[in-house]
Amino acid sequence: DAVSLYIRHVEIKQAFKYELKPNIGQLRGMYRFAGCRRRVFNMGLALQIANHAAGEKYIRYESMAKNLGTWRLNSDTTWLSEAPFHTLQQALKDLDKAYKNFFAKRADFPTFKKKGRGDGFRFPDRKQIKLDQANSRIFLPKLGWVRYRNSREVLGALKNVTVSLSAGKWFISIQTAREVEKPVARGEAIGIDLGIVRFATLSDGTVYNPPNIFKRYAPSLRKAQQAMSRKKKFSSNWKKAKAKVQRIHVRNANARRDYLHKASTAISKNHAMVFVEDLKVS
Numbered sequence: 001d002a003v004s005l006y007i008r009h010v011e012i013k014q015a016f017k018y019e020l021k022p023n024i025g026q027l028r029g030m031y032r033f034a035g036c037r038r039r040v041f042n043m044g045l046a047l048q049i050a051n052h053a054a055g056e057k058y059i060r061y062e063s064m065a066k067n068l069g070t071w072r073l074n075s076d077t078t079w080l081s082e083a084p085f086h087t088l089q090q091a092l093k094d095l096d097k098a099y100k101n102f103f104a105k106r107a108d109f110p111t112f113k114k115k116g117r118g119d120g121f122r123f124p125d126r127k128q129i130k131l132d133q134a135n136s137r138i139f140l141p142k143l144g145w146v147r148y149r150n151s152r153e154v155l156g157a158l159k160n161v162t163v164s165l166s167a168g169k170w171f172i173s174i175q176t177a178r179e180v181e182k183p184v185a186r187g188e189a190i191g192i193d194l195g196i197v198r199f200a201t202l203s204d205g206t207v208y209n210p211p212n213i214f215k216r217y218a219p220s221l222r223k224a225q226q227a228m229s230r231k232k233k234f235s236s237n238w239k240k241a242k243a244k245v246q247r248i249h250v251r252n253a254n255a256r257r258d259y260l261h262k263a264s265t266a267i268s269k270n271h272a273m274v275f276v277e278d279l280k281v282s
Contacts, residue, residue, distance in 0.1 A: 120164035185272035
């Protein structure tokens with residue numbers, strides 16, 4: 001019946017990430033949107049700090065968002081109107097979330113955003129987005145159709161998209177939701193002991209050796225960092241050298257993430273229950 005059918009299915013949310021291939025105009029637009037998002041976040045944070053110093057209560061998102069119209073009309077920040085309005089709203093929502101995490105002691109106090117660190121923006125309204133998987137392109141507000149490297153099929157109904165910058169390349173993360181059959185537990189329970197010499201040892205004797213990815217990239221990273229240290233800071237050559245260092249860090253992080261995903265997937269698919277030590281390990 002309908003009730004048992006509902007129980008047998010669960011909704012899962014999944015993000016599909018791809019590298020974007022924008023043209024020159026779209027590339028400029030994305031840098032501009034990221035700059036607008038960063039400025040709104042910083043203006044909101046500055047207002048919160050000044051409000052607290054005056055002895056006033058915390059400004060909630062609903063009240064903070066009312067400032068967007070004023071900021072977009074201000075002669076000093078009229079350029080904020082170049083970015084889609086929803087991306088600016090999301091900046092204030094991110095600030096609101098950062099404060100709530102701080103109040104709940106889940107994170108440190110919010111800090112001002114800096115150019116080149118965590119640049120990106122989010123489109124929350126799925127009605128403004130169109131996905132054309134057959135032609136490997138996606139339609140984004142004020143950017144038009146942007147091509148992407150279509151490495152796998154997007155599954156489920158599109159919810160929102162996040163565009164981010166990493167090591168000089170732009171990526172898009174497409175958030176979806178879909179119903180799947182409730183997974184059936186397979187295998188027995190297993191315990192995991194995390195270590196240094198051995199990355200992980202399972203209670204059945206299976207051993208996951210450390211990937212030693214850092215050793216693979218250490219020589220090239222050391223040379224790139226030495227080359228950057230010899231350049232004049234913030235010069236064109238220094239920026240190029242810094243970009244090279246960032247690319248090596250990204251490759252290192254991607255390799256580590258790939259190893260962790262494969263190991264965790266293998267463990268979860270073959271065991272019905274997993275026990276891990278309650279330790280704060282990084």
